[in-house]
Amino acid sequence: MTVVSSNVANANTPGYVEQTQTFVAQPLDLTEGLVGGVQAGPMQSSRDQYAEQAVQQQQTGLGYYTQKVADLTPVQSYFSLSSTSGVAPAMDALFSSFSQLSVNPNGAVERQAVLNAATTVAQQFNDSANGLLNQGTNLNQQAQSIIGNINQLASTIAEVNSQNRVDPSGTVNAGVDAQLYSSLEQLSQYVNFTTLQQPDGTVTVLLGGQTPLVVGDQANDIQGDFSTPQTAVLSSTGTDITSQITGGQLSAVLDDNNNVIPGYINSLNTLAQSVADQVNSALDNGIDQNGAAPTTDLFTYDPVQGAAQTLAVNPLTTDQIAAALPGAPGGNGNALALAQLQNATGVDGYTFDGYYGNIGGQVGNDVSSATNTETTKQSLLTQAQTLRQQVSGVSLDSEAETLMAYQKSYEASSKMFTVLNELTETLMAVIT
8 A cells, every 4th residue: 555655646756667566475384373475575666778768868869959959049140041131231232332333433422332331241240250159158158057967967866876776675765766767867868878777776877888977876077178169078087078979968069069150150251251352352453543553452351260250341541442443544444343243153153142141041951950850859759758658657547456456355355354253153152
C-alpha cells in the first residue's frame, strides 16, 4: 500500500518511474514451526535505459536547433530585403545620386547629395557589422551561461551519486533516482554526453563521450575560453574539448559564434570593400570641378579590422567630386560611369544588390532550416517521451487495479480466517 501511495503521489514528479513491491516466499514446514507465507522484498524499478537514452538524444537534438533559431533570428533584421532602410536601399540611393549628378554635374546640391548618400552607405554598413559583432558578444555570454548550467547539473548529479548507491538488498531510493534522471534529461538539452552505469548504482557522465564530467561523487567543471574570436571549451584540466561538443545548446552557440556569424561578417566585408574600391577607382579616372585629378578617395576603411565595420567617407568638399572625364572638363562622363556601377557584376559575378541579396537569402535559409528542424525534433522528442511513459511511467489505472487486487486479497484472507474460526468453534463443540 505504501508503494502504491508513493507511485500515485509522484505520478507527475520529473524523473520518477513506477515502483513495484516484490514478495519473497517464506519456507513452510509445520514440524519445524515454519509457517510459510510471504515477506516484502526489494522494490523493483520499471526504468528502461533505452527509453531514457532515446529521450536524452532527442532532447539534445531539440536543444541544438532551438538555440539555432534563437541565435539567428535577430540576424535577419540586418539583411532585410524588403526594408526601406539598410545597406541595399543606401547603395541604391548612392548610385541614384551619381545619376542625378550626371544630369547637372556642376550643381552644388547634386554634389552634396553624393557626399550625403556615401555617408549613409558607410553608416549602414557600420550598423550591420556592429550588429553582427554584438550578436557574437551575446553568444559568448550565452555560452558562459550554458557552461554554468552544465557545471551546476554536474554538481547535482555528483551529489545524487553519493546518495544513490545500491544497498545490499538491491533497493534504490526511488526519489533520489528520479532526481538523477531528471538532472540527466536537463543536461541533455545543453550538451551531448554518454553515461556509464556503475555496479554501485552511480552514473559516470562523459562529455562528448570522452571527457569525464561526473565520476562518482566528483564533478569536473568545464570552462569557456573567450580570449580569442574563436570561443573554446576547456575541460577541468585545461584541455580543449570544443570538437567533442557536437549537440545541444552549447554546440549551437559555438557553431554560430565561431562559424556562421563570422561567415556573414566576411560576406558583408567583401561587399563593403567592393563598393568602396570600385567607387574610389571610378572617381580616380575622372577630374574634379577644378579640372584636377582626385587626390583623396571618397571611401576609406581598415581591411584588417573589417571594411564593413570601419567604412567611412573622407572629408571631401563638393568641388572635389570627380564628375567629369579628363578629356571633357565640366562634363558628366565620369558621373555616368559611376551610375552604371549599380548594374555591373563586380562582386563574384553579382551586382552589389544581387550579392547583398545572396547574403540575406543565406541568412533566411539558415533560419528557416533551423525552424523546420526544430519542429521535427520537438515531434520526435514528444514521441520518445510518450514511449517512455508507456514503458515506465506511473499509470493511475494500473495503480487502481493493484489496490483492488490488494483489497481482494485482504478480503480473501479475512474470509479464510473466518472459516477457520468457525471450524474451530464447531470442532470444540463436538469435542465437548
